[in-house]
Amino acid sequence: MGTLRVPVVVPSPDQDCERLKKAFDGWGTDEAAIIWVLGHRNASQRRIIRDRYQQLYNESLIDSLYSELSGDYRKAVILWTQDPPERDAKLAKDELKTKKEGVKHLKVIVEIACASSPHHLMAVRQAYCSLFDCSLEEDIVSTVSPPLRKLLLGLVSSYRYDKELVDNMIAKSEAATLHEAIKTKQLDHDQVVWILSTRNVFQLRATFDYYKLHYGKPIDKDIMSCGKGDLESLLKMVIWCIHFPEKHFAEVIRDSIMGLGTDEDSLTRAIVTRAEIDTMKIRGEYNMMYNDSLDNAVTGDTSGDYRNFLMTLLGAKI
Amino acid sequence: MGTLRVPVVVPSPDQDCERLKKAFDGWGTDEAAIIWVLGHRNASQRRIIRDRYQQLYNESLIDSLYSELSGDYRKAVILWTQDPPERDAKLAKDELKTKKEGVKHLKVIVEIACASSPHHLMAVRQAYCSLFDCSLEEDIVSTVSPPLRKLLLGLVSSYRYDKELVDNMIAKSEAATLHEAIKTKQLDHDQVVWILSTRNVFQLRATFDYYKLHYGKPIDKDIMSCGKGDLESLLKMVIWCIHFPEKHFAEVIRDSIMGLGTDEDSLTRAIVTRAEIDTMKIRGEYNMMYNDSLDNAVTGDTSGDYRNFLMTLLGAKI
Numbered sequence: 017m018g019t020l021r022v023p024v025v026v027p028s029p030d031q032d033c034e035r036l037k038k039a040f041d042g043w044g045t046d047e048a049a050i051i052w053v054l055g056h057r058n059a060s061q062r063r064i065i066r067d068r069y070q071q072l073y074n075e076s077l078i079d080s081l082y083s084e085l086s087g088d089y090r091k092a093v094i095l096w097t098q099d100p101p102e103r104d105a106k107l108a109k110d111e112l113k114t115k116k117e118g119v120k121h122l123k124v125i126v127e128i129a130c131a132s133s134p135h136h137l138m139a140v141r142q143a144y145c146s147l148f149d150c151s152l153e154e155d156i157v158s159t160v161s162p163p164l165r166k167l168l169l170g171l172v173s174s175y176r177y178d179k180e181l182v183d184n185m186i187a188k189s190e191a192a193t194l195h196e197a198i199k200t201k202q203l204d205h206d207q208v209v210w211i212l213s214t215r216n217v218f219q220l221r222a223t224f225d226y227y228k229l230h231y232g233k234p235i236d237k238d239i240m241s242c243g244k245g246d247l248e249s250l251l252k253m254v255i256w257c258i259h260f261p262e263k264h265f266a267e268v269i270r271d272s273i274m275g276l277g278t279d280e281d282s283l284t285r286a287i288v289t290r291a292e293i294d295t296m297k298i299r300g301e302y303n304m305m306y307n308d309s310l311d312n313a314v315t316g317d318t319s320g321d322y323r324n325f326l327m328t329l330l331g332a333k334i
Numbered sequence: 335m336g337t338l339r340v341p342v343v344v345p346s347p348d349q350d351c352e353r354l355k356k357a358f359d360g361w362g363t364d365e366a367a368i369i370w371v372l373g374h375r376n377a378s379q380r381r382i383i384r385d386r387y388q389q390l391y392n393e394s395l396i397d398s399l400y401s402e403l404s405g406d407y408r409k410a411v412i413l414w415t416q417d418p419p420e421r422d423a424k425l426a427k428d429e430l431k432t433k434k435e436g437v438k439h440l441k442v443i444v445e446i447a448c449a450s451s452p453h454h455l456m457a458v459r460q461a462y463c464s465l466f467d468c469s470l471e472e473d474i475v476s477t478v479s480p481p482l483r484k485l486l487l488g489l490v491s492s493y494r495y496d497k498e499l500v501d502n503m504i505a506k507s508e509a510a511t512l513h514e515a516i517k518t519k520q521l522d523h524d525q526v527v528w529i530l531s532t533r534n535v536f537q538l539r540a541t542f543d544y545y546k547l548h549y550g551k552p553i554d555k556d557i558m559s560c561g562k563g564d565l566e567s568l569l570k571m572v573i574w575c576i577h578f579p580e581k582h583f584a585e586v587i588r589d590s591i592m593g594l595g596t597d598e599d600s601l602t603r604a605i606v607t608r609a610e611i612d613t614m615k616i617r618g619e620y621n622m623m624y625n626d627s628l629d630n631a632v633t634g635d636t637s638g639d640y641r642n643f644l645m646t647l648l649g650a651k652i
Contacts, residue, residue: 134463135460138456138460138493141493142453142456142493145452145493145495145496149495149497149499150495150499150534151492151493151494151495151532151534152493153492153493153528153531153532154495154532154533157528157532162524166524169528169532170491173488173491173492173493173531174469174471174491175456175459175460175463175469175470175471175491176469177463177467177468177469177472178463179467181467181468206480206484210471210475210487213471213491214469214471214472214475214487215472216468216469
């Protein structure tokens with residue numbers, strides 16, 4: 017469950033657009049009004065507002081937000097206002113463009129492939145082609161090295177069955193296959209890629225549960241005992257995103273505020289992309305994992321309109 | 335270009351439904367009326383007729399066709415009347431269910447993955463999940479053996495960029511990669527799978543053209559010189575479906591009528607699935623490849639309403 021609060025009586029899209037237009041007009045910008053409107057509308061309402069704003073004022077709402085706002089606050093509001101598949105396609109492109117070593121920059125792609133619905137993943141692939149004149153898979157092949165490439169390609173190409181259907185015999189036999197691959201350190205074996213990229217998430221969770229029950233340790237722990245390489249880190253991330261997406265995002269938020277300075281991009285991404293999905297669970301998990309409050313963590317590391325906007329998405333009354 | 339002929343002035347969906355209902359009513363069935371209506375409507379018109387028929391008579395049009403018609407004619411009309419993604423999902427399931435050895439039964443899946451639009455392939459994967467409670471990929475993993483499995487999985491998972499965009503440097507380097515894989519008989523190398531399953535078809539055609547120009551022989555001929563195994567046959571089929579789908583379907587039709595008896599299922603599939611895409615080209619290619627007329631071949635091997643229906647889809651005036 018997300019933390020986005022949509023009012024019981026929602027103003028008409030025209031009223032919302034007028035309020036936004038008024039917030040942009042004249043000297044300064046009425047930040048509270050922007051947060052009041054956009055911070056309380058779900059994805060389909062925001063889509064209608066975007067379309068209606070364009071019709072009414074012959075201007076793109078995203079462009080207006082870009083010219084009126086600034087800094088991390090601007091990034092967060094625009095990320096929130098964009099069409100979610102387009103937003104994720106752009107996030108994936110940005111990460112692939114960096115051509116960094118390691119797996120940190122592949123986090124977004126794993127989140128899209130393993131912690132989103134199959135339908136959303138398909139929509140992101142379509143948006144990627146429309147925006148960048150090539151497929152997401154082509155960019156992965158040209159920028160990510162093996163063995164990460166193989167696993168990542170399998171994951172982004174998946175279209176998993178999306179209902180809860182579990183076969184315990186499959187859980188048992190595929191837990192054994194995964195265990196054998198871990199034992200023999202063949203983490204990029206075709207079988208591993210096929211299991212992780214074709215099975216539905218409920219089946220995979222049952223397989224991971226069986227693994228823990230039968231082999232004594234959680235599969236992600238066993239994988240990390242193979243080594244601390246990139247493939248191990250990627251696989252651990254994949255398993256968390258499938259098994260406990262709330263743990264993964266709690267960790268993303270924690271990492272973003274720990275140490276010197278704040279990684280605002282990661283903090284924004286975690287809250288914006290999950291506010292309609294599972295921020296309620298992320299809050300609980302954050303508390304369990306770090307014995308600390310998510311809300312305090314966010315308010316402690318952010319300020320001003322940026323803080324107000326993130327806290328609005330986290331359900332606070334600003 | 336297809337050979338389907340849609341009249342300039344199309345009757346309303348209600349008129350079409352009435353005509354069909356009348357054709358089913360009373361003793362016998364008015365086959366000519368069914369062919370006259372359904373054999374001259376495109377996919378979106380047929381969808382509207384299906385929906386409207388259900389609303390008007392509280393009966394499924396497909397079920398009515400099933401109970402009124404019989405034999406190969408029934409199979410062909412139903413295949414044509416179904417929603418194309420659903421139709422292809424069912425064809426793929428039927429072929430996978432047979433668990434035959436070899437690659438002949440994988441033809442349908444290669445056609446869907448390599449000779450259809452990326453959008454259609456996605457729709458087939460969605461329809462497959464809805465109809466069969468598992469993903470197409472899961473069924474491929476459980477029924478197709480390696481090394482065919484790996485290639486087939488890559489192909490059905492693809493979502494290729496769908497506009498004409500060719501990079502000659504890529505054509506050159508990937509032709510070299512393919513040539514090296516053929517030379518070393520590593521036809522299921524990851525690189526081969528990635529090239530064939532992530533590149534857009536225009537790019538791949540340029541790569542195959544470059545291959546022929548630079549290495550002296552068409553790539554499919556070079557592959558077949560590696561051996562006559564299943565992987566070679568599958569790859570040749572993949573390359574034809576991408577490079578010359580019209581050649582592939584001309585061959586499917588030829589094979590279906592040669593020898594003792596006729597393989598009506600293949601003949602029907604080739605004509606029904608391509609009548610709105612490229613049957614015009616298939617006709618020309620058939621002529622070139624076999625020095626024979628496609629229309630004569632079809633009329634010579636079929637009869638009655640089945641022949642009339644196929645010939646209607648091939649643009650004949652019945």
